[in-house]
Amino acid sequence: MSALARPATAPAPPRRRSSGIRRGEGLAGWLFTLPVIILLGVFLLVPVLMALWVSFSDWNGNGSPLSPSVDFVGLRNYADLTTGNGLAERNFGLSLRNNLWYVLLVVPLQTVLSLLLAVLVSRRLLRGRGFFRTAYYFPSVTSSVAITVLWLFLFSNSGAVNAILGRLGANGPDWFNEPTGLWAVIAGWFGMTQPAAWLNQGGFLEVTPWEWLQGPSIAMFAYVLMAVFTTSGTFMLIFMAAIQNIDPALDEAGMIDGASGWERFRQITLPQLRPALFTVLTLGLIGCWQVFDQIYTGTQGAPGKTTLTPAYLSYQASFGSQQWGDGAAIAFILFVIIVAFTLFQRWVLRDRPVSRRRIRAYQPKAPQGGAAS
Amino acid sequence: MTRHTARGLVAVGALAAVAALTLAGCGSGFSSGSPSSSSGTGLTSSKKPLTIMIGSSGDAETTAVKDAVAGWSKKSGVSASVVVATDLQQQLSQGFAASAPPDLFYLSSDIMAGFADNGSLKAYGDLLKNKADFYPSLVKNFTYKNRFYCAPKDFSTLQLVIDTDLWKKAGLTDADIPTTWDQLAADAKKLTSGKTKGLVFNGEYARLGVFMAQAGGRLVSADGTRAEADSSQNAAALDYVKKQLAAGTFAYAKDVGAGWGGEAFGKQTAAMTIEGNWITGAMSADFPKVKYKVVELPAGPAGKGTLQFTTCWGMAAKSPNQKAALDLVEYLTSADQQLAFSKAFGPMPSVQSAAAQWKSDNAALTPFLAGAAYAQGVPTNAGASDVVNDFNSQLATLKSSDPATILTSVQKNLETVVKK
Numbered sequence: 127m128s129a130l131a132r133p134a135t136a137p138a139p140p141r142r143r144s145s146g147i148r149r150g151e152g153l154a155g156w157l158f159t160l161p162v163i164i165l166l167g168v169f170l171l172v173p174v175l176m177a178l179w180v181s182f183s184d185w186n187g188n189g190s191p192l193s194p195s196v197d198f199v200g201l202r203n204y205a206d207l208t209t210g211n212g213l214a215e216r217n218f219g220l221s222l223r224n225n226l227w228y229v230l231l232v233v234p235l236q237t238v239l240s241l242l243l244a245v246l247v248s249r250r251l252l253r254g255r256g257f258f259r260t261a262y263y264f265p266s267v268t269s270s271v272a273i274t275v276l277w278l279f280l281f282s283n284s285g286a287v288n289a290i291l292g293r294l295g296a297n298g299p300d301w302f303n304e305p306t307g308l309w310a311v312i313a314g315w316f317g318m319t320q321p322a323a324w325l326n327q328g329g330f331l332e333v334t335p336w337e338w339l340q341g342p343s344i345a346m347f348a349y350v351l352m353a354v355f356t357t358s359g360t361f362m363l364i365f366m367a368a369i370q371n372i373d374p375a376l377d378e379a380g381m382i383d384g385a386s387g388w389e390r391f392r393q394i395t396l397p398q399l400r401p402a403l404f405t406v407l408t409l410g411l412i413g414c415w416q417v418f419d420q421i422y423t424g425t426q427g428a429p430g431k432t433t434l435t436p437a438y439l440s441y442q443a444s445f446g447s448q449q450w451g452d453g454a455a456i457a458f459i460l461f462v463i464i465v466a467f468t469l470f471q472r473w474v475l476r477d478r479p480v481s482r483r484r485i486r487a488y489q490p491k492a493p494q495g496g497a498a499s
Numbered sequence: 500m501t502r503h504t505a506r507g508l509v510a511v512g513a514l515a516a517v518a519a520l521t522l523a524g525c526g527s528g529f530s531s532g533s534p535s536s537s538s539g540t541g542l543t544s545s546k547k548p549l550t551i552m553i554g555s556s557g558d559a560e561t562t563a564v565k566d567a568v569a570g571w572s573k574k575s576g577v578s579a580s581v582v583v584a585t586d587l588q589q590q591l592s593q594g595f596a597a598s599a600p601p602d603l604f605y606l607s608s609d610i611m612a613g614f615a616d617n618g619s620l621k622a623y624g625d626l627l628k629n630k631a632d633f634y635p636s637l638v639k640n641f642t643y644k645n646r647f648y649c650a651p652k653d654f655s656t657l658q659l660v661i662d663t664d665l666w667k668k669a670g671l672t673d674a675d676i677p678t679t680w681d682q683l684a685a686d687a688k689k690l691t692s693g694k695t696k697g698l699v700f701n702g703e704y705a706r707l708g709v710f711m712a713q714a715g716g717r718l719v720s721a722d723g724t725r726a727e728a729d730s731s732q733n734a735a736a737l738d739y740v741k742k743q744l745a746a747g748t749f750a751y752a753k754d755v756g757a758g759w760g761g762e763a764f765g766k767q768t769a770a771m772t773i774e775g776n777w778i779t780g781a782m783s784a785d786f787p788k789v790k791y792k793v794v795e796l797p798a799g800p801a802g803k804g805t806l807q808f809t810t811c812w813g814m815a816a817k818s819p820n821q822k823a824a825l826d827l828v829e830y831l832t833s834a835d836q837q838l839a840f841s842k843a844f845g846p847m848p849s850v851q852s853a854a855a856q857w858k859s860d861n862a863a864l865t866p867f868l869a870g871a872a873y874a875q876g877v878p879t880n881a882g883a884s885d886v887v888n889d890f891n892s893q894l895a896t897l898k899s900s901d902p903a904t905i906l907t908s909v910q911k912n913l914e915t916v917v918k919k
Contacts, residue, residue: 186616186617186618187592187595187596187617187619188595188596188617188618188619189595189596189598190598191596212912212915213882213885213889213912213915216889217885283756284756300753303753305892305895305896428892429753429892429895430892430893430895430896431888431889431892444592445588445589445592446588446884447613447881447885448592448614448617448881449882
């Protein structure tokens with residue numbers, strides 16, 4: 127949710143050269159944005175800065191973090207999490223492992239699915255478009271707590287999902303109690319049950335290579351399915367809005383040129399969806415790294431700590447173990463991770479100049495009005 | 500464009516700094532407003548009303564506590580209100596951080612140390628008039644760094660619960676009630692048939708710990724200063740459980756599709772389980788047809804052993820009216836009041852003077868009270884609950900892992916905890 131508030135933090139820039147009649151505009155601009163700046167400052171920026179301070183302090187949860195008895199401890203909380211060799215480091219490593227796999231599965235799946243749904247319901251030929259739009263959007267407007275409870279029932283040992291799997295002759299796992307990694311389960315089908323010895327030694331953040339590699343646990347995978355189910359509707363709306371902005375004339379021009387349906391989608395529609403794609407990927411990425419309410423209402427990190435996420439760990443360290451410095455430090459490492467991922471993704475999706483090889487293909491032809499714009 | 504954004508950010512940052520300073524002012528304002536936390540035996544005293552925060556198991560408990568507090572209010576003339584927390588630990592943390600905690604609250608032994616370390620708690624145990632009446636093992640549970648922090652409000656122990664119908668069906672008699680590990684294994688084997696496992700319990704330290712206690716092991720030494728997880732006694736206990744799990748006569752609750760031992764027991768996928776006295780409520784509510792009886796757990800190589808769990812009445816260091824709060828605690832922990840609580844929602848009284856009456860009221864549950872004599876508390880060091888959580892996550896796969904490896908990692912984690 128906080129992600130949606132982000133764009134508002136940059137105030138409307140005043141005109142640089144103030145001359146004559148426009149002189150008062152800068153002041154007026156600040157005046158009009160002041161209420162929002164104050165609101166965001168008090169309820170967003172100040173708490174964030176206080177949390178930043180807590181992450182560098184030894185505040186223990188008693189009284190105000192700004193009282194004189196709280197000391198600055200430098201990077202000790204961060205060191206505790208990254209080089210402490212203790213339980214704090216292992217928990218943090220496990221939570222990163224869990225959430226990384228969650229992101230790697232949820233973000234592509236939800237993007238592809240929502241794009242597919244958007245293309246489907248945007249077709250003019252489809253009957254009852256309104257119904258499908260509402261149906262797909264419905265999970266997004268339902269509270270995540272309600273969906274989590276629903277999921278716990280559906281995926282319980284004797285739940286609907288296992289009943290359906292049973293009808294198909296498969297023996298469903300006990301989803302939310304199964305700590306085995308997804309890749310480890312699949313490897314098990316091929317008879318690979320014991321990992322090589324070197325995979326169980328050493329490791330990053332006190333988590334062995336085997337633990338990093340075995341993927342999301344079955345329990346986490348149930349959460350992956352849930353996230354895809356709930357968020358696809360929202361992102362479908364974003365894609366739909368973008369698709370409606372595309373001039374149908376472009377598509378027709380493609381048809382006249384003899385492009386197939388897939389070619390028109392790939393070469394005409396998709397490139398124009400890039401801004402929407404960036405929005406969806408960024409929001410999806412941020413949402414996935416912040417996953418908390420499902421975990422809090424559902425498994426609380428169990429089984430075998432495989433659904434522990436940094437956001438939940440931060441809460442648990444603070445409110446559960448009174449390690450407020452550690453909790454705040456986790457939150458800020460998470461912040462850095464999200465920013466790094468977003469920057470990387472922005473770099474991948476940047477507008478590239480058309481390569482020389484590509485442009486040559488267009489040059490011999492007569493310039494066509496549609497393709498140039 | 501970038502320059503503008505940068506300028507804007509600087510302005511916003513400056514504003515935030517001003518706001519932060521303002522808040523800092525507020526912060527110190529709060530703490531100077533409340534009475535200074537007194538050291539030693541001094542208790543604060545004022546005319547302020549008391550707030551009592553509880554984490555309730557249901558309406559029966561809420562009503563019983565509210566009635567008891569109202570009765571005390573009438574007697575003492577101090578008004579007091581009971582607040583039911585939805586997430587007790589979180590709401591306590593918020594109260595302490597805001598310097599406005601409830602005066603009295605439920606506090607379980609495994610989270611006490613964290614709050615004691617940050618100075619949120621008043622150690623009032625030694626001021627209690629009925630101090631000598633509490634079971635010594637409970638007093639030890641709430642003694643941290645040589646200070647008796649709070650009065651235990653009640654407690655429970657784990658014992659063996661047996662399904663009498665399945666017991667008879669397997670051809671077993673009262674003479675077969677297990678008193679040793681070998682007998683327990685033999686009985687479990689006889690009781691295992693089809694979907695029913697002999698003994699089912701949750702795959703966590705809070706259940707497997709009884710075997711460690713019976714073998715003479717523990718996680719942290721009795722005085723809380725040494726980690727003892729990797730002892731040969733603990734390894735023997737886990738080896739024993741692992742062997743039975745592999746044989747299929749013992750099982751974890753989740754392996755038979757149950758949420759906890761009591762559920763498996765009620766559904767008769769378990770012929771025996773290891774649970775506390777709360778199982779009686781669950782059985783009469785959900786599985787009234789299943790007949791059962793409670794017996795003491797068998798003795799291990801080092802004799803009898805079990806675990807006990809307990810909660811105390813925590814008192815906030817920043818409470819403005821600790822004198823009245825202490826009086827209320829003495830009232831709530833009196834034998835009569837605890838027997839009334841026991842009747843209303845089933846906990847075992849924490850004072851020895853209530854034992855005789857409780858035994859005659861609850862004849863079938865006496866083994867639970869008998870456990871008080873030899874029960875062992877769970878580790879109470881700050882950060883120990885994280886270690887136990889980690890231990891639990893490893894115990895979940897005990898069947899396929901090496902007990903010694905598990906205990907070594909627990910030992911390593913505990914060593915950093917006890918040093919604090």
